[in-house]
Amino acid sequence: MSEASASGDGRAWRVLVTGGAGYIGSHTVVELLRAGHEVVVLDNLANASAESLRRVERITGRAAPLVRADIRDEDALSALLRSQRFDAAIHFAGLKAVGESVARPLDYYDNNVAGTATLLRALAAADVRRLVFSSSATVYGDPERVPITEDARTGPTNPYGRTKWMIELMLGDLAAADPRWSISILRYFNPAGAHESGLIGEDPRGVPNNLMPYVSQVAIGRLPQLSVFGGDWPTPDGTGVRDYIHVVDLARGHLAALDRVLGHRGAFTVNLGTGTGYSVLELVRAFERASGRAVPYRIVDRRPGDIAACYADPSAAATLLGWRAELGLERMCADAWRWQQANPQGYGDA
Ligand SMILES: NC(=O)c1ccc[n+]([C@@H]2O[C@H](COP(=O)([O-])OP(=O)(O)OC[C@H]3O[C@@H](n4cnc5c(N)ncnc54)[C@H](O)[C@@H]3O)[C@@H](O)[C@H]2O)c1
Numbered sequence: 475m476s477e478a479s480a481s482g483d484g485r486a487w488r489v490l491v492t493g494g495a496g497y498i499g500s501h502t503v504v505e506l507l508r509a510g511h512e513v514v515v516l517d518n519l520a521n522a523s524a525e526s527l528r529r530v531e532r533i534t535g536r537a538a539p540l541v542r543a544d545i546r547d548e549d550a551l552s553a554l555l556r557s558q559r560f561d562a563a564i565h566f567a568g569l570k571a572v573g574e575s576v577a578r579p580l581d582y583y584d585n586n587v588a589g590t591a592t593l594l595r596a597l598a599a600a601d602v603r604r605l606v607f608s609s610s611a612t613v614y615g616d617p618e619r620v621p622i623t624e625d626a627r628t629g630p631t632n633p634y635g636r637t638k639w640m641i642e643l644m645l646g647d648l649a650a651a652d653p654r655w656s657i658s659i660l661r662y663f664n665p666a667g668a669h670e671s672g673l674i675g676e677d678p679r680g681v682p683n684n685l686m687p688y689v690s691q692v693a694i695g696r697l698p699q700l701s702v703f704g705g706d707w708p709t710p711d712g713t714g715v716r717d718y719i720h721v722v723d724l725a726r727g728h729l730a731a732l733d734r735v736l737g738h739r740g741a742f743t744v745n746l747g748t749g750t751g752y753s754v755l756e757l758v759r760a761f762e763r764a765s766g767r768a769v770p771y772r773i774v775d776r777r778p779g780d781i782a783a784c785y786a787d788p789s790a791a792a793t794l795l796g797w798r799a800e801l802g803l804e805r806m807c808a809d810a811w812r813w814q815q816a817n818p819q820g821y822g823d824a
Contacts, residue, residue, distance in 0.1 A: 487736065488512045488559060490602070492545055492593065493566030494538065495522035497676045498608065498665055501725040502564065503530050503538045504674070509729060513538040514558065516545070517567065521679065523821040529673040545589040548596055555600035562604035562735060563597055564728055565590065568637070571683050572612075572779075575634035586637035587644070594648060603655045604735045605645070606728055611663045611717070611745070611784060613639045620751070621787035624661070624743050631779045642743065649741035656739050658731040663717035663747030663786050665724050667806035668813035675813030676721075677820030686718070686806065689758060690814040693767040700769060702754050704776035709783055713754035713773075717747040717785035720801035720809070730795035747786025748799040757803065764807035 489506055493499045494515030500522075506513050507530070515527060515538050524540055531537045543550035545567045568586045569575070575582040590607075597603065614622055615629035630636045642659055649655045666686040668675030681697070682688040691697040705712040727746045734742075752760075758769050792798045 486510045486512060487561040487732070488514075489732070490514055490516060490554075490560045490563040491538070491566065492516045492563065493522075493568060493608075494564075495519060495524060495526050495540060496566055498662070498721060498724060499564075499566040500526040500530055500674045501669060501721045502566070502728045503527070504533055504669060505722070505725045505729055507534040507536045507538060514541060514554070514560070515539070516541045516543055516551075516554065518542065518544040521569070523677065525821040526674055526677075533669065533671050533673055545593045546585070548592050551593060551596035552599065555596055555602065560600070560602050562606070562732060563593075563602060564606040564732065565593060566608045567593075568608065570634060572632050572634045573683065575637070576632055579633040582633050582637050587640050590641045591644065594644075598652075603652070604657075605655070606658045606660065606731045606735060607641065607645060609638045609642055609659050609661045609743070610635065611661050611747070611786065613642065613661060614784070616781045617784060620783050621749060621785050622745065623787045624745055624790055646741055653739055655741070656735040657741040658735050659741065659743040660727060660731055661743065661745050662724060663719050663745065663784070665721045666718040667720040667722065667801070667809040669722060670809055670812070672812040672816040675810065675817065675820075677817075685716075685754065685757060686761075686810050689761045689769055690810050692769050692771075693761060693765045693811065694814050694818055696818065698770070700758065700771035701774045702771050703774060703780055705773035707776070707782040709753055711753050711755050714780060715751035715753050715783035715785065717749070717751050718757065718803060718806055719746060719748050719799055720806045723748075723799040723801050727791065727795065727797050730791075730797035734795055742794060744791040744794055745786040745788055746791055746799075747788050749786055749788045751783055751785035752803055757807075760803045761807045761811070764804060765811045
């Protein structure tokens with residue numbers, strides 16, 4: 475191994491990364507490879523391009539082979555897990571569009587919940603019982619108070635959020651039934667930004683669901699203007715407040731979680747956020763500063779199911795994982811803009 479491993483004990487690990495060709499997955503694969511770990515990506519490319527992994531190789535000088543397969547395909551999983559040994563899995567694969575989950579709930583329950591059950595069975599059969607799982611702050615629904623701690627009441631308000639919550643319950647039951655499992659459940663707040671190289675970033679298909687890529691496409695002229703959903707929320711400027719976290723900080727959180735699952739048994743849940751909330755208009759102004767472009771917007775009605783403010787109490791991640799976010803909003807905007815300018819059509823430009 476050419477580079478030193480980031481693991482606490484200095485070992486290089488073999489890690490299966492499901493959904494590793496996607497936005498957060500590809501950034502995490504960069505950090506894993508840079509830390510000296512071996513990575514195999516399993517992805518069906520439902521919402522990603524294999525180009526992301528070629529870019530990962532350009533950034534790191536190391537390859538993460540892609541197995542193009544579906545997590546619901548138990549035969550494909552078993553064949554892979556029989557042919558190669560893994561120390562742990564990081565499980566990003568899933569569908570994530572809230573609106574689509576309302577329109578097509580069965581696709582979400584099948585892909586996310588049934589897919590995860592299939593993956594877990596295959597992992598257990600291959601004696602791989604260390605897992606890091608992508609959950610979401612959406613499991614909290616409309617929070618009773620902010621900042622949100624992990625013991626806050628849960629109550630997701632849409633099918634996507636309910637798939638994440640069901641998977642969390644399933645993982646808790648699994649760890650209780652079989653003490654050999656070691657599971658880290660990471661509740662992400664709002665991932666944003668891109669790798670500083672400008673080579674990988676968020677590449678939404680169609681109209682972006684998330685604010686930062688939307689703003690970025692307005693700034694470059696691909697979309698005419700931003701609609702801000704609600705200007706009368708009980709927040710300082712009336713627009714919704716969220717906890718944006720740089721995707722590279724988030725990726726590094728996975729390495730910290732991996733270290734923890736490699737050294738401990740049982741399941742634990744932590745928030746991955748910065749602890750600071752920014753309003754939509756604060757983000758728009760930060761993006762205008764970073765890009766030097768105007769971001770025209772108009773305030774429209776609130777969307778049903780939206781909430782005023784959502785930001786993390788990130789102290790459990792600091793205590794349990796020794797991790798905290800380091801990159802601020804300016805940096806998220808600058809990196810997202812670099813990615814947008816270099817790849818105006820995302821990986822479609824490649
Ligand atoms: N981006 C966010 O705002 C956010 C917030 C909280 C949680 N999450 C969760 O983090 C994970 C990664 O999110 P992302 O933003 O990188 O999304 P993404 O869509 O870019 O990545 C998900 C990847 O999973 C793959 N995939 C989907 N279904 C699959 C299946 N059945 N078999 C194999 N591969 C499959 C897709 O092709 C894609 O590459 C998801 O589970 C998502 O729900 C994302």
